[in-house]
Amino acid sequence: MKKNKRTSQIDCRPTNFPNGCADIFPHKLCNNPVIQLDNPINISCEGLIAGVLKCDLQPVSGEVVKLSSSLSALTFDNPNPVTDKRGRFSTTVSVADGTPVQGGVTIQARAVVDSKEASDTIMLRAGCIQCTDPVLTLNPQEGFLRKRENALEQIITVGCGGINLAGRLDCEVEGPLAGVPVLFSVEGNTQNVLLIPNPAITDANGDYSTLLVPYFSADETVTVRTSVTVGGNTAVSDPITLQLDCRECDAPIIELDNPGPISCEATITGRVLCDEAPVPNIVVFLSSTSDILTFQPSLAKTGPDGSFSSEVIVEAGTPVQEGVDYTASATIHGTSVSNTNLVRAGCVTSCTNPRLSLDTPEAVGCEGGAVTGRLLCDDGTVPNEPVFFEIDTTSEDVFLDHNPAITKEDGTFSTNLVIGEVGVEETITITASTTVGGETVSAGPNTVEVDCPSQDCPCKFRLDTQGNPQPGANIRITRFGQQQDVTGTLNITVVQCGASPTGGCNPAVDNFNFTFNARGDTFQFTRGRRTSISCNEEGTIAKLQGEAHGRINNGPPRTFQVSITATLDAVTDVITWEIFADDLTTTTLETIVPFVAQGSPQTFITSCP
Incomplete structure (x- = not known):
């Protein structure tokens, strides 16, 4: 008779880490428990709190999480x-009716694994306010309507600088709501878009906004929507279609406006352009090699039209100096660019009673006449200051050869x-x-009679560059004694004594620019x-002297x-x-x-009969 063979039994029912298989694989202690909460960002009346518990990168089951x-x-x-x-856990949460929406609400989760504690804390907004039929709008600051598939769809081209998107949250009965987070979502390649902030929080008027910035090299179309949950109700805005265009810029430049002479303070303005857009x-960083200029602020940010501005201050008591430089520099699409301007600057403050006199002739003929004056201050004089002139004339054919005069x-x-x-x-x-x-002090207006009869x-x-800028102009510019040779475009038109080669000559035809x-x-x-013109007999050379x-x-x-x-x-x-222009004070161009x-x-060039 055979004896029954006794077999041993091994208990190895599979269980999740870290319990192991007690009879084959011994229990492995947890070294590094980690708990991580999902962040719902906002809880409106009710929501879900969830997370995961892991130890040594493995999920942990069967553990209690305290919230x-x-x-x-x-x-x-x-x-x-x-x-x-x-390793997942979750529970629903609710907020008492009438609780105002408030930020900075914390949720904490704690768990203990093998006597080791893990915890995590998130911060969100929570509340439960009544909102009947919430309406959410989303509007760009700029754009245009383009017809597509028999519907009007708003298409906005967004450059590398981005665009501000704004909207409003309204409740039909309760009106605008403040303190509510509005979430932006992007359909398309979201890796090419940065939203700052997201979500955006409504203000006292229910308004919200964010800055959408495409990453460098982005060139695609995306759709943006916003959504919000308030009072237990969810609202979604109409979509906005954006054409992202942050491709490489071939010709980034900074344009600097000329503020003219700076007396104690002035406003510096300019524009940043990329391929003329x-x-x-x-x-934009503003700086100067001179220590007499202080920019407030020295870092200026361009607006939607690419413009920027900053106030420049000259310390009180600074004598007037010529050729003071200042530079605007920036990095545009990865390319560093700058532009420098030269000005006359100073701040004479010892003067409490500036006085300006102006002497003009009562009448002049074709030869013109002298205009003089003097700038006084208290008991002394003020040297090296520019005096500007304004002439009120109907013909616009009267000039001052020094304007300003120093x-x-x-x-x-x-x-x-x-x-x-x-x-x-x-x-x-x-x-x-x-x-x-x-x-600012002024003198005048003084009246002058001009009597200059017509002459033959x-x-x-008539000479021009076809009405358009033409490339390849090599120009030497001298300002405040500093010489610079540059190459650019030139657009010129000269019309003298007649607009066509046929017919007579008309002295009233006189213009060049x-x-x-x-x-x-x-x-x-x-x-x-x-002031004078001449031509050779062959009709191939014309010369002009004048004022502009x-x-x-x-x-x-x-x-x-x-x-x-x-x-x-x-x-x-x-x-x-061949061109030469001189203001007889600080600047020449040739x-x-x-x-x-x-x-x-x-x-054409032709003689007059």
Whole structure:
């Protein structure tokens, strides 16, 4: 008879870590328990609190998690949930009706594994306020409507600087709600978008906003919505479609406006452009090699139109200095750019009673006349200060050859009234003004009778660059004695004594203007009027002497004496230009080598009968 063979039994029912298999694999102690709470961001009346418990990176099952809150009005349905086989735990929570929405509410979870405690704390907003039929809107600051698939859909192009998105939360009965978090969601490649902040919190008017910034090289279309849960109700905004365009910039520049002479304080302005488009939200650093300029702030941020501004202060008692530099620099799409401007700056504060005088002739002919004056302060004079002039004239053909004029050591200044075109017979007024120690003083207006009868024209011509800027202009710019050679575009038009080669000559036809652009700087000369013209017999060379209103980077207008020589190839209409402009105070502009550009078919040079 066979004996029954006794078999031993091994208890190895699989259980989750860290319990192990008691008879084969001994229990392994937990070294590093970690508990992590999910963050719901906001609880409106009711919600879900959940998390996971792990030890040494493995889920822990069957452990009790103790939950607590800093908000007494918040109640856990189960304050002691037990972890499942994945280490997960959860419970519903509720907030008492009428509890205002408040931030900084903490939820804490604690658990003990093998005598080792783990805990985690999250911070959220919670409340339970009544909101009947919540309505959530979302609006960009800028955009346009484009028709697509028979529906109007708002398409906004967003550059690297980003765009501000704003909206409002309204309840039909209760009105706007404050302190409510609004969550932004993006459909598309969310890796290319940064939202600051997200969620956004409504203010006292129910308004909220965030800044959406695309990452560098982003070039795609995304859809943005916002959502909110309040009073137990959820509202979702209509979507907004954004075209992200943060591709590489070929030509980033900083444009600096010219503030003119700085007396104690002034506003520095400019723009940041990328391929001629404004770049918002770029930080621009303002600095100077001179210690007399202080910028407030020195870090300026561009607005939606790419513009920036900062106040510049000159310390009281600083003598007036010429050629003081300041530089604006920034990094645009990974490229470092800068631009430098030169100004006259100082702050004379010992003057409590500045006085300005202006002497003008009662009448002038075609030869013009002298305009003089003096700047005094208390019992002394004020040297080296610019005095600006404004002429009220209907013909716009009367100039001052020094505008501004600079005061000498004895405070005197002088300039000459120039009649830019024969045939001017009118009464004009002249006003002078300057700023001393931050205080503006003026003299005038003085009345001057101008009597300059018409004279015959020796020749006539029309010359241009086809009405558009043409590249390849090599220009030498000298400002406050500092010379700079640059290459840029030049757009020039000259029309004298007639607009066409046929017909007679008309002395009333008198205009020339030109604009030079290079590296963010703009030199613009307008309202040009001749003092003399001449042409060769062959009709290939025209020369002009005259006066023009010149502005550097949108700065104050100055009078420039201008000399232009143009050589025309009558077969090809190609024109070779030689230009020299001088304001007789601080600035000259001249072609280094003759500028060659194609003219329009309407160009001509011919003599007058």
